[in-house]
Amino acid sequence: MLQYKRILLKLSGEALAGDEGYGIDARMVDRYAEEIKKALELGAEIALVIGGGNIFRGLSSAAATMDRVQADHMGMLATVINSLAFQDALERKGVFTRLMSAIKMEQVAEPFIRRRAIRHLEKGRVVIFGGGTGNPYFTTDTAASLRAVEIEADVIVKGTRVDGVYSSDPEKNPAAEMYRNISYIDVLKKNLRVMDLTAITLCRENLLPIVVMNMNVEGNFVRLLNGETVGTLVNQGEE
Template identity: 60%
Template sequence: MADASHDEQKPTYKRVLLKISGEALMGDQGFGLHPPTVERIALEIKSVHDLGVEICLVIGGGNIFRGLQGSAQGMERTTADYMGMLATVMNALAMQGALESLGVFTRVISAIPMDQVCEPYIRRRAVRHLEKKRVCVFAAGTGNPYFTTDTAATLRANEMSCEAIFKGTQVDGVYDKDPNIHSDAVRYDEVSYDEVLQKHLKVMDASAIALARDNHKPIVVFSLDEPGGFAGILRGEGTYTKVG
């Protein structure tokens, strides 16, 4: 009977964007893609899709290449950032493969045209995919250097009229300091955009937070390592921090 009551409970949001880092796909490896981890995250996304929620995704590329690190090592920043964008396309294709193996129709939509492997970004077409209950994975960031995938996620969430941005991390919310280092770190249940900026809380970069604030887009920070956590939050359960 408990499952029936869960099914009856309508999800909090009808359309959301999930932002995850490339590092989330590494598993215990120090680099690259870990297929069992990709599949585990795909199962989390499917569980939310099964609730009838329309989902789009933005995945970082840090597990393959990080533009800032490349430029720090003497590579020209623009070139390094474009390499990072290509890394996000590889991650998006991996996630598409995992989702479609679970029976979830998925489209990879790239800000940099590469017709053989994914669709170009056309806003109206992407909205139609969501309306048809397909998962959209937005790849290649904004298509421009000097912008992070956090900013790309906030931009796409606004363009797709998502009701919230979900930021999947390795901790169950936003803390006043790193909970992995400080045992007395305190988790916020709710925190304002301005507090995040003033206290330099590591949620998203400043331009992404400002873009979310200006468009009244709430950011829900939760642990992607918690099985069933993503679907649970949409049913009003679980532990998370809401930035708004």
């Protein structure tokens, strides 16, 4: 029996860029798509939210002189580009998908309708949520939390390039401590960069657990679903 049945997988745009740091690395997209296919074969229901930082980030230096709303809309469109790339990779592996956008663009994506999204999941389709929340000033972390709550997901899995949540950046501080379990409130108190404040608060209010794990380790996603301890679990803890 799966530890989690319905999962919202959050990937950063940078994850799709691979070692290049920008654009879309087809090998990375293919690797992630293969992990998702294996999880589907176990009987999991999977939804995806992908960031757009590999193409454009509303808070980047490039956007510093721009109107914030305009810059955030550009970031939302970047997430749709990434979503289309991921949809293509999944479908080339025989996985049925639906791309749903918070911004209307009927030629390439369905509009987000909660009940329709849930029905797609029940039919075994991977649902990719593009366009963020459709509103400026909200990150894709918040979009992931919002969609996860709406589709009644069992967990948010944040796929990163590190093994979990650390006391400080493990890529800069080799002595950083990794947590196996931490509460929402401790994440907020310690100002740990798990997800942004709004996303963590939304998960806390709805008792939605978050697992932060290294998506670049082959098989990690499947091991997590099979009940193995992978990454860091963020939940209510001892609040």
